[in-house]
Amino acid sequence: MDANDVRAAELAEIVRQIRQRVRERYPSGESRGIRLPDLMPAVHARDAAEAKVAAIGRVNPRAGGPLNSAIQAVKKLVARALDWHVRDQVDFNRGVLNCVESLIEAHNESNRALAELANRLDAAVAALDQTVDRRVSPLEQSLNGEVQELKDIRAHWPAWREEWERKLMINETQFVRGLADLQLAFQHRATLQETNYREIVAAQNKDFHHELARRLDELQERLWKDLDKIQIENRGVLNDELRLLRQRAAIAPPPASSAPEPPAQSIDWLLHGLRFRGPESSVERNFDRYLPVFRDRLDVLDIGCGRGEFLSLVPRARGVDLNPECVAVCRSKGLPAQEADAFAYLASLPDASLDGIFCAQLIEHLPPLRVPELVSLCAAKLRPGAPIVFETPNPECLAIFATHFYLDPTHTKPVPPKLLIFYLQSAGFGDIEIERFSPAKEHFPALVGLPEEFFGGMDYSATARRKLS
16 A cells, blocks of 8 residues: 555545544434434524625725725725614624524534433443343243242152141041040039039129118118208298298388279299399308498498398498389398389489499399480499499300390390490499309300300499599
């Protein structure tokens, strides 16, 4: 081979390497069965555009000379004058070329990635084929070994079956013998257990009779205690009834007159109060909570004094009530009470003359619009700083509407705590406190667990003081 052939071979190798590098940088055609897009037309178009841009202003088709020089000078002058106008177009053209260059490079990256992916896929397929070949061979050997073992088992099966049947017969014989022995032992133990059971039953019967006698004694004792408790309760009810009769007997009969007698009341209000409000002792226990409010007060008025429970607790208190029987009961106990209408009696008193006012279970009997009138009238008759207490059923507790509120046919409408606070504030009272008591769940255990805001205290009291100015 001469020098020219060697040089030609070297040149061909260089060209091949250049092509290889170009293919790696700009892959196209088909790679591992994946067809890649051909980017060479886009590359040629880009090169042509760059050449066109580079040649702008440099082509001079005319021959040299004075005329050509003058024309070129005019062109340069015009180009300088229009530079501000075409500057944006030049920048746009450069931007478009840069964009085309970026797109070509992006497509090249995609082609290179697809080619790399195809190479990796081929490598993974080859590795998988090798792995499958390596794993299939041991599996075939294992299957061949198991088939051989099955053939050996089938060949030895008759001998094994005969030995198994012989051992089974021996085991059955031993099982039957053991079962017979267990049956004999069970019968012997059952005989002993029957004897012991009879002895135990006799002892338990003796203990049972003792326990039964003890329980009967306890039951009889509890029965006598319950009877004593019922007797005490009945005696208390009888005492209340007898006291009521004595109070009625103490009422002086009205003087004889020629005027026609008023019609008799259809309701025995003393009996009604005893039945539904409770004995006087229980009402007095409820009124104990108000004693600190009226301690050291000199002139206290009880509006609607009833049977005089509050008057019995506060020595310097006097009461008014519309019911003549209640007034007579108070007087029979030596308590100062007067039969009068609350509004008329308060109106007859001088202003700022009372040192305290107590009004329990009354305002729910009044027409709704007379309640603020009563509050304002009380404010006018109290000294500055003197206390006032209103007690009434609590309409926030829904249980009162199913129980005691409608037991009194003279009840008109309950007064909510917020409304009574508004009446007191409007009349000039301050230091207002609301206390809810007598929880509904204590009277009705079925209400335990229900919301307190709807089933809390069945009654409430509002305590306030007349403002000093």
